Every structure is written in structure tokens, then in C-alpha cells.
């Protein structure tokens with residue numbers, strides 16, 4: 001469920017509304033989590049949770065692409081590829097990695 005909501009889009013609001021109407025709350029606590037109610041909510045909303053957990057391609061338009069904090073998609077893609085190779089990006093307080101976001105005060109940003 002965390003994967004679904006972390007990677008989901010605005011259509012999930014209907015699922016949440018339906019789940020709450022079925023009594024879902026405090027779902028982070030195992031003793032309150034009602035998978036059956038959530039399954040029903042997804043079904044009634046016409047959504048499949050597997051859709052949100054699938055692997056994504058880099059050229060796919062993502063629900064959060066409308067959020068612009070300055071960090072470029074190219075930077076995120078490069079970081080993802082580096083992570084797959086266990087390559088760590090140096091702390092940008094010491095050397096700018098060129099992410100595109102605002103710099104730290106007193107930093108050595110070259111953007």
C-alpha cells in the first residue's frame with residue numbers, strides 16, 4: 001500500500017474516500033489494517049494497485065512531474081543509474097552535483 005500511494009496519482013483520492021467510508025483508519029497499524037476493505041475500495045474505484053507498482057520507463061510522464069523544485073529529471077535519472085551501480089554522489093555542500101535546485105547558503109554551487 002505504501003508503494004501504491006507513494007507512486008500513485010490523483011485517482012487514488014477516490015480509493016481513499018471509499019476506504020474511509022468502509023471504516024479504514026490507522027492503517028499503518030497492523031491490527032487496524034483491513035486489506036479486504038482496501039481491495040474493495042480499489043475495485044469500486046476501477047483501479048488496480050499493481051498498475052502503480054509496475055516498473056516505469058524514464059520517458060513516462062509521472063504524476064509528480066508537475067512539481068518543480070528546480071531539480072532536473074535528467075539529474076534524477078542519472079542518480080538512479082548511479083544508485084544501481086552503488087555509486088554515491090558526493091555531498092553537495094562540498095562539491096555541487098549540478099542538480100538544478102537552489103544552492104545552500106555559502107555553498108559552492110555552479111548552477
Ligand code: SF4
Nearest residue numbers: 092096097098099103
Ligand atoms: S549545491 Fe545546489 S545545485 Fe548543486 S547539487 Fe547541491 S543543491 Fe543542487
